[in-house]
Amino acid sequence: MVNSKGKYVLLMDAIKDYANNQPEHTACVFQTRGIETAKKLTYQELILAVNTRAKLLIYLGYQHKSVALLYPTGLDFVINFLACLLAGVIAVPLNVTRNAKQLERTINIIEDANVQAILTTEDTKIMLSEQLAELLLADSYAVAWITENTAGNDNVSLPNIKPSSLAFIQYTSGSTSNPKGVMVSHDNVVNNMEAIKQACSNKHGVVIGGWLPQFHDMGLVGHMLHPLYMGGTYIFMPPMNFIQRPSRWLHLISHYKIECSASPNFGFEHCVNLISDKEDLSDLDLSCWRVALNGSEPVSETTMSAFAEKFAAYGFNANSFFPTYGMAETTLFVSGGPHSRGVSTVTLDKEPFTQGKIIDAETGIDIVNCGAIAASLTVKIVNPETLVSCNDNTIGEIWVSGSSVAKGYLNNPIKNQSDFNAQVIPADGKRYLRTGDLGFIKSGMLYVTGRIKELLIVRGRNLYPYDIERTCNSYQFSSGGNGSSVFTYQQDNKIKLAAIIEIKKRALATEDHVQISNDIKSLVFMQHEIAFDKLLLVKPGTIPKTTSGKIKRSACIDLI
Amino acid sequence: MNNIFCKDTLISKIAEYVAERVDGFSKDLHIDTSFSRLGLDSAAHVQLTAVIEDYLQTDVSPTLAFDYPTINALVNYLVNESQNNINKAS
Numbered sequence: 127m128v129n130s131k132g133k134y135v136l137l138m139d140a141i142k143d144y145a146n147n148q149p150e151h152t153a154c155v156f157q158t159r160g161i162e163t164a165k166k167l168t169y170q171e172l173i174l175a176v177n178t179r180a181k182l183l184i185y186l187g188y189q190h191k192s193v194a195l196l197y198p199t200g201l202d203f204v205i206n207f208l209a210c211l212l213a214g215v216i217a218v219p220l221n222v223t224r225n226a227k228q229l230e231r232t233i234n235i236i237e238d239a240n241v242q243a244i245l246t247t248e249d250t251k252i253m254l255s256e257q258l259a260e261l262l263l264a265d266s267y268a269v270a271w272i273t274e275n276t277a278g279n280d281n282v283s284l285p286n287i288k289p290s291s292l293a294f295i296q297y298t299s300g301s302t303s304n305p306k307g308v309m310v311s312h313d314n315v316v317n318n319m320e321a322i323k324q325a326c327s328n329k330h331g332v333v334i335g336g337w338l339p340q341f342h343d344m345g346l347v348g349h350m351l352h353p354l355y356m357g358g359t360y361i362f363m364p365p366m367n368f369i370q371r372p373s374r375w376l377h378l379i380s381h382y383k384i385e386c387s388a389s390p391n392f393g394f395e396h397c398v399n400l401i402s403d404k405e406d407l408s409d410l411d412l413s414c415w416r417v418a419l420n421g422s423e424p425v426s427e428t429t430m431s432a433f434a435e436k437f438a439a440y441g442f443n444a445n446s447f448f449p450t451y452g453m454a455e456t457t458l459f460v461s462g463g464p465h466s467r468g469v470s471t472v473t474l475d476k477e478p479f480t481q482g483k484i485i486d487a488e489t490g491i492d493i494v495n496c497g498a499i500a501a502s503l504t505v506k507i508v509n510p511e512t513l514v515s516c517n518d519n520t521i522g523e524i525w526v527s528g529s530s531v532a533k534g535y536l537n538n539p540i541k542n543q544s545d546f547n548a549q550v551i552p553a554d555g556k557r558y559l560r561t562g563d564l565g566f567i568k569s570g571m572l573y574v575t576g577r578i579k580e581l582l583i584v585r586g587r588n589l590y591p592y593d594i595e596r597t598c599n600s601y602q603f604s605s606g607g608n609g610s611s612v613f614t615y616q617q618d619n620k621i622k623l624a625a626i627i628e629i630k631k632r633a634l635a636t637e638d639h640v641q642i643s644n645d646i647k648s649l650v651f652m653q654h655e656i657a658f659d660k661l662l663l664v665k666p667g668t669i670p671k672t673t674s675g676k677i678k679r680s681a682c683i684d685l686i
Numbered sequence: 687m688n689n690i691f692c693k694d695t696l697i698s699k700i701a702e703y704v705a706e707r708v709d710g711f712s713k714d715l716h717i718d719t720s721f722s723r724l725g726l727d728s729a730a731h732v733q734l735t736a737v738i739e740d741y742l743q744t745d746v747s748p749t750l751a752f753d754y755p756t757i758n759a760l761v762n763y764l765v766n767e768s769q770n771n772i773n774k775a776s
Contacts, residue, residue, distance in 0.1 A: 644723050644724075
């Protein structure tokens with residue numbers, strides 16, 4: 127199905143078309159280790175597998191219902207996710223984890239999305255079902271499991287999908303206790319595909335991929351769906367294998383001639399810090415890498431130039447850098463490019479900047495250009511207090527409107543009213559998403575300067591200080607109450623995580639401080655898988671607070 | 687994994703990696719202290735397995751240091767694995 131503009135109406139329309147027109151073309155390659163471990167699917171093989179699974183889902187009666195996808199990175203996820211799209215089943219991609227805190231989040235999501243079934247592999251089911259069953263049972267919640275062993279009946283027909291209906295729910299970095307599921311429609315997907323295509327100048331057959339997880343918006347929409355929409359090839363590897371040895375990502379790009387590959391800033395930093403001179407990179411050729419997208423956490427110019435310098439000898443072109451801005455709430459892409467522009471910054475006068483004013487200066491604060499705003503989207507800079515549209519030289523909240531903006535958060539009418547249906551003053555008849563990010567627009571380019579929400583982004587993960595503070599306060603010698611402050615600070619251009627924790631006077635006098643620190647570190651690691659760069663133990667009443675008892679994080683930074 | 691390796695050398699390699707990241711780390715004191723207690727975050731847990739890969743010249747699961755979270759547990763697991771493989775092979 128193509129519409130009057132010659133564009134596909136649904137992502138699956140595109141994939142069906144390619145299965146007919148280029149059946150032997152490789153659609154996906156999944157490689158765990160060396161090249162010999164690669165598993166491939168052609169468009170024909172992909173559509174056959176997707177059709178079978180879609181019919182199974184229809185046969186089992188899951189149309190219009192939510193189904194969780196709990197898969198380790200692999201081709202199974204691709205097939206089953208697309209099967210959901212084809213069958214009109216609402217996909218809820220989740221992270222497979224054995225960590226107790228993460229499992230708790232998984233349970234919360236299963237309940238929030240009213241998940242009727244879990245699509246997974248037999249192995250993963252065995253690994254998780256006991257723990258999940260225990261947790262779910264406690265809430266007397268019945269959920270079915272669908273694995274490769276679940277048999278269906280091919281004698282069902284596939285439905286017609288309304289473009290405005292829900293395609294999937296992307297759970298975003300809400301806190302553990304309160305996950306936020308972004309409702310993404312089939313329309314949203316296609317609109318964002320077109321935006322990415324334009325920004326990156328992608329052509330039919332484009333090769334895209336890397337190490338990003340499949341259950342995350344950047345990995346799912348950018349790496350997986352986009353090349354399939356373009357009749358290209360999706361190349362991918364397990365994220366853990368990248369973390370273990372970052373050079374594997376670069377080898378993947380080089381071997382498969384990947385044109386677009388994205389990573390949060392820390393991925394590039396990993397390559398700079400952890401690819402040693404001892405590694406054999408002799409056959410590495412990165413000249414194929416046209417678009418090196420950097421997004422989802424603040425983009426560091428320092429990291430980019432170190433990366434470019436280190437890998438120039440292997441054909442990496444610094445102009446391929448493509449700082450980008452986006453989020454699950456806008457399906458993915460908001461701004462970036464045009465491609466081959468590289469990294470650019472503006473330098474602003476420091477004093478006015480802290481007051482929210484943009485004044486160019488010779489020296490001062492450098493802000494990275496996050497690229498051109500997608501043509502199909504409207505971005506406004508708005509005063510978050512008065513909701514009045516800001517002047518050109520003023521920092522305000524970034525508001526986004528357009529067909530890529532999702533329907534809202536599931537089961538959250540209050541937040542949807544305030545954050546997805548915001549009206550700017552003077553009114554312009556559009557509904558806006560309030561991103562919670564601060565920034566400004568200069569010559570049509572978007573610059574992001576910070577966040578309104580109290581959210582910490584550390585090494586590519588969004589953390590809520592409140593969650594971690596709660597863990598610290600639960601430690602036996604903590605003074606409890608409001609006696610911990612978790613915050614980030616910048617050192618050598620890196621975001622570091624610190625905590626100040628008030629310890630009961632008696633324990634502070636009698637217990638070993640190193641022991642206390644270690645206890646807290648391991649407690650925090652167990653629950654959040656994050657390590658503090660700095661940890662300060664103090665007497666009760668030391669943490670700077672406002673009159674209303676709120677922790678003053680900026681004053682805490684001064685203490686550290 | 688059916689190569690024969692020197693257990694003490696592997697312990698030293700892992701200890702060297704941890705010592706680079708943890709102030710006050712001592713191989714003798716902390717051989718049974720969990721990596722997370724020492725302050726290694728999850729990325730460091732994963733990268734630790736690359737040190738093992740380099741020494742053993744074989745693929746090692748990236749999650750191994752989560753499953754065997756102390757130097758002793760990790761090395762003993764690898765010794766047993768390699769012993770099992772040798773027995774299977776002979």
